[in-house]
Amino acid sequence: MSSPGKRSGRIVDQAKVMLHSALQKRNLDLVRNPFSVQIATAMKWLELGTVLDIGGNIGQYGASLRASGYRGRIISCEPLSDAFPLLAKRASGDAGWTALNTAVGSEPGEIEINVSANSYSSSVLPMTDAHSLAAPGSEYVRAEKVPLVTIADIVASERVDAATTLLKIDTQGYESQVLDGAGELLASFAAVQLELSMVPLYDGAQLFGDLVARMENAGFGIFALEGGFADPRTGRMLQCDGFFLRNDLMPDASGRF
Template sequence: MKLPIGRVHDLLRRFGYEVIPFPADRLLRRSPDVLLDVGANEGQFAQAFRQRGFEGRIVSFEPVPAVFERLTRAAEDDARWEVRNQALGADAGRLPIHVANYDASSSLLPPAARMGEVADFLSFQETAEVAVCRLDDVFDDVCRPGERVAMKVDTQGYESAVLAGAEGALGRIDAVQLELSFLPLYEGEPPAEVVMGWMRERGFVPAYVAPAFVEKPSRQWLQADVLFVRDKTGSAETGLAETS
């Protein structure tokens, strides 16, 4: 007999286990035509989208030159994957990025004291000047009229600046996945509830939340991936770490 998936998850919970779907799966359910991959690093998220059957266009933004080289190699055989050596932010220009020894943690914001307490394996020993643009300024270059657009933003505390430069574009974006912090790990990073309120004011509500960084041994959530969808009262799917 084959048990329903919900029943299997209930049984696992009784033994202290939880099944949390990969956030990309929930974003992929929105059936986008194009994915804006902001803070692409080496292209891991885009590759996960491809592995799950996504055949649409991908536009990845990654500002750190050395990391961008690896991203370029990852995308070179994919004709529907465009890569841009830029950060997104509130204003266009050039800014110093704080480069971490674990490059996925590099940020346009300096690390806060809390970072050293929860991630002592990280060091930020150099900066590099990178190009920054506003999504509002390039949206028509990377998205075509009528396309269903999804956006993932993982910029290590700089998410609110990315959003500030994308207020016009948000009206044409169907779903947004953000990495948010409950205890800010970078200086000037707003806490998750502030960003959630900002998104709600612009017509987006949380539809899925999954842990991204959990402190050991307390198991306290420090960061989470939050999927936002347009608020359609009574129809938006909601839930904290839903497993069905």
């Protein structure tokens, strides 16, 4: 005869299986260690006090870090006229969160950005069929001219200490140009998070291997990866997020520098 404790454990396990199955049927899932929690944990361990959020959209990234326990400074940049007000509203109630209405690239000035129907797929670069066919509803619907600044500009104007900062870049294929605008400062950042594409989703975008090699040449190693955008027709992963840590900050097996 089984004990009450064992029966209770089986009920909990069965409930987990049922919940997992229900979520999978809706193309959803629960994970033990969400990527935002992993990042917040790493930032706490590294004692990083600032996140430079390039491609803030409506504030999803900043909000997920806050929900995961991060309490440091957030500087979010978003150029689009429809997304920025939502980002600004989200940041307005948070004294540690600054919203900047600008695009970020290789040099200051002005640039035209293609606006996607779903907003978050918007990019300076032309979208390929590989993207639009795998994500119906992501097609471009208009274009906007927006101001353009560089990472170096933001670091100077916002008095950012790169050595205690995570640079997060989610610019839909425009990551390389954003890195260009950091110049020699890139090697000073403690950590960098990039969107990495396995196939060309935007014309002219650098792919996974190129960006990983660039980060390695700048003195960074891969700390964590998160699977992202996949083609629902085939299951092939098209894009993921890579969290890079400066090599001199990388922990050893014991968790020490």
